[in-house]
Amino acid sequence: MRRAPPYSGLREDAQWLARRNIDALENGGYDAILMNAAGCGLTLKEYGELLADDPLYSAKARAFAAQMRDVSEFLAGIELNREITSASDLLLSCRPPEGANRHQRRFCRV
Numbered sequence: 001m002r003r004a005p006p007y008s009g010l011r012e013d014a015q016w017l018a019r020r021n022i023d024a025l026e027n028g029g030y031d032a033i034l035m036n037a038a039g040c041g042l043t044l045k046e047y048g049e050l051l052a053d054d055p056l057y058s059a060k061a062r063a064f065a066a067q068m069r070d071v072s073e074f075l076a077g078i079e080l081n082r083e084i085t086s087a088s089d090l091l092l093s094c095r096p097p098e099g100a101n102r103h104q105r106r107f108c109r110v
Contacts (some may be wrong), residue, residue: 011050014050015050015051015054018047018050018057018061019051019052019054019057021044021047021064022047022057022060022061022064024063025106026060026063026064027046030067031067032067032068032069032074033064033067033068034054034069034070034071034074035068035070036070036071038070039047041068041069042078044064044065044068045063045068046065047061047062047064047068048061048062048064048065048066097107
């Protein structure tokens with residue numbers, strides 16, 4: 001399967017925007033940075049690769065990417081209700097965004 005060119009072929013623009021995003025969020029003390037748009041979230045998770053050759057931003061970009069989570073990925077990883085003891089206690093309906101399936105290989109499992 002062929003992938004579209006990363007960042008729509010505008011790598012330098014993507015690097016500039018990545019640096020601005022990192023600068024805006026790096027001192028926030030966040031435990032995680034959440035995104036609910038799969039394609040955008042995937043791009044943010046790739047900041048470490050995008051800025052790998054930048055001596056001022058490569059480490060910052062890797063740290064940023066490590067904090068990046070799709071909102072469904074984040075929610076699946078935390079305890080929301082300790083009274084629920086098994087999946088059979090739940091009645092759920094889930095329709096993940098199309099991009100979540102296509103880009104991040106995320107699926108609803110109940």
